[in-house]
Amino acid sequence: MDEETLTIGEIAKLFDLPTSKIRYWEEKEVFTPRRNSNNDYRTFNIQSSIELLDVIFYRNLNVPIQKMKHFNQLSPESIYSILNDTEKEVEEELANLKNKLVGIEQRKRQLEELFVLKKGGYQFEKIEIEKIVPVDMSSPDDIQIQLEYLSNFTLYKDLEADSEFQMGISVTPDYQHQQGVLWEKDLVEKKYITCLLECDSEDFEKSNLTNHLDTLRDEGYKITRVIASYLATASDETNEPLDYYKGWLEIEN
Structure with a gap:
């Protein structure tokens, strides 16, 4: 039984991504989709879809592209280190956002x-x-x-x-x-x-x-x-x- 696959257009629509972004990640060697042996078109099976979701997750955390080169080849320790660094950055962002909320409330009180x-x-x-x-x-x-x-x-x-x-x-x-x-x-x-x-x-x-x-x-x-x-x-x-x-x-x- 042939494995079910999706085209780049279909996977882009499914994940609500522009196809250009997937091609860009491929160009930067962050993600490498499989290719159809007959026509060299990109194909996406369950495994490559999981890999792509992983890339989307880390890019949504603003992990730099250079840290994600050959992402699926990184060791668990390397991935943990990336998560640890990103967690600290997110905590700093949260602190900044809380300060912004305090500022907003103060300005609102002044206007009230x-x-x-x-x-x-x-x-x-x-x-x-x-x-x-x-x-x-x-x-x-x-x-x-x-x-x-x-x-x-x-x-x-x-x-x-x-x-x-x-x-x-x-x-x-x-x-x-x-x-x-x-x-x-x-x-x-x-x-x-x-x-x-x-x-x-x-x-x-x-x-x-x-x-x-x-x-x-x-x-x-x-x-x-x-x-x-x-x-x-x-x-x-x-x-x-x-x-x-x-x-x-x-x-x-």
Whole structure:
């Protein structure tokens, strides 16, 4: 009884592969199909189909072509070594993907915070920031803090000193910084009102802060400091780019 075989077109369709890929693997000596003795056409029986599935599996793991030359002639030890190396690479990829997911969730939370502030108006909240230090772009530690969470990028403004916005990063209380401290949370708890602060991406002084201050003054509040944590950069209704911040407006006791 003749053994049942498939053509390259049939096996390519069965495995959902382009025939060019099978020919390429053959050219690189990764996989060698059998040939019909009468017409030299490629033929695929059960054994060669298993070999091809093996190649597909390892290529899907991104095992380099050069490591797979004469793959069906490799020893079990060599194959195990390839799997071991690939396992380490996959674990690294998984760790990177997990970090990406953490980043996605963080950005989503920042945008959700933006939506809440835009819709909810003014709220009394306890400030989440404990300490702000100036940004030092030459400091790997400072940059790492910003990369970890973009919301660590912070604006600070002392209204009583009539100062401009200063750029900083929010850090833990024990963080040491050569350029000193912009602001640190008092032991005596202050009251804060939160708002959505919108700033020109090129000039922080062009913002809606005055509108907030005027509104709150009319309601009987005097604001002494502004602390703002970064949320997002996006276009407004006029397609102009804006930086959005969660503003913490400190109320004079």
